[in-house]
Amino acid sequence: xxxxxxxxxxxxxxxxxxxxxxxxxxxxxxxxxxxxxxxxxxxxxxxxxxxxxxxxxxxxxxxxxxxxxxxxxxxxxxxxxxxxxxxxxxxxxxxxxxxxxxxxxxxxxxxxxx
Amino acid sequence: xxxxxxxxxxxxxxxxxxxxxxxxxxxxxxxxxxxxxxxxxxxxxxxxxxxxxxxxxxxxxxxxxxxxxxxxxxxxxxxxxxxxxxxxxxxxxxxxxxxxxxxxxxxxx
Numbered sequence: 001x002x003x004x005x006x007x008x009x010x011x012x013x014x015x016x017x018x019x020x021x022x023x024x025x026x027x028x029x030x031x032x033x034x035x036x037x038x039x040x041x042x043x044x045x046x047x048x049x050x051x052x053x054x055x056x057x058x059x060x061x062x063x064x065x066x067x068x069x070x071x072x073x074x075x076x077x078x079x080x081x082x083x084x085x086x087x088x089x090x091x092x093x094x095x096x097x098x099x100x101x102x103x104x105x106x107x108x109x110x111x112x113x114x
Numbered sequence: 115x116x117x118x119x120x121x122x123x124x125x126x127x128x129x130x131x132x133x134x135x136x137x138x139x140x141x142x143x144x145x146x147x148x149x150x151x152x153x154x155x156x157x158x159x160x161x162x163x164x165x166x167x168x169x170x171x172x173x174x175x176x177x178x179x180x181x182x183x184x185x186x187x188x189x190x191x192x193x194x195x196x197x198x199x200x201x202x203x204x205x206x207x208x209x210x211x212x213x214x215x216x217x218x219x220x221x222x223x
Contacts, residue, residue, distance in 0.1 A: 001160070004157075031209075040122070040215065041215060042118070042202070042212075042213040042214055042215045042216070043158070043202070043213040045211075048209075092157055092158075094157075101145075101146050101206055101208075101209065101211070102146075102148055102160055102163045103160070103211065104160060105150075105157035105158045105159070106157050107156055107157045108155075108156070108157045110155070
């Protein structure tokens with residue numbers, strides 16, 4: 001399985017600011033995914049990012065709030081824009097397994113908005 | 115009815131016991147089934163992945179799928195304190211995966 005790293009691992013941000021989260025994979029992957037994990041809730045897919053095309057957002061998530069970049073096959077960023085306390089969550093990137101439908105996850109970014 | 119339902123626990127069992135974790139799902143179109151383990155402050159780690167009904171075994175872990183009942187299970191034999199974590203079921207079709215909320219498991223030494 002791929003080795004995935006995320007930066008930052010955690011951050012405390014003020015309301016109204018933006019934070020960009022980086023996801024780096026040690027091998028080339030076709031699909032990268034961004035999830036949100038809130039306490040007591042299941043993992044919720046924010047968007048799917050394929051290299052060379054616009055990210056595909058799930059219902060309830062919009063590009064203006066969560067812009068995503070995917071400049072190459074090993075890297076992606078998720079920006080959380082104009083943050084509010086409701087954005088406090090763990091943000092996870094994942095990649096497809098390459099052979100099947102399984103996904104492998106990074107360690108997550110723990111975001112607190114004050 | 116939610117697409118995937120999973121008892122959040124917490125579930126506490128003594129070391130050495132057999133643990134049974136379960137999920138139910140509503141959509142018979144789901145094609146593949148996974149279990150993830152998530153330690154505190156870590157990302158989910160894929161434990162088991164299967165397409166078919168029946169059992170799949172990997173060491174102390176057995177994944178069981180019953181498509182007729184829309185029910186999946188993860189069994190952990192000879193449970194260890196290091197198995198204490200949150201276990202998430204994940205069920206999917208095509209390129210869409212739905213995750214359960216996770217069951218918190220505590221193995222008591």
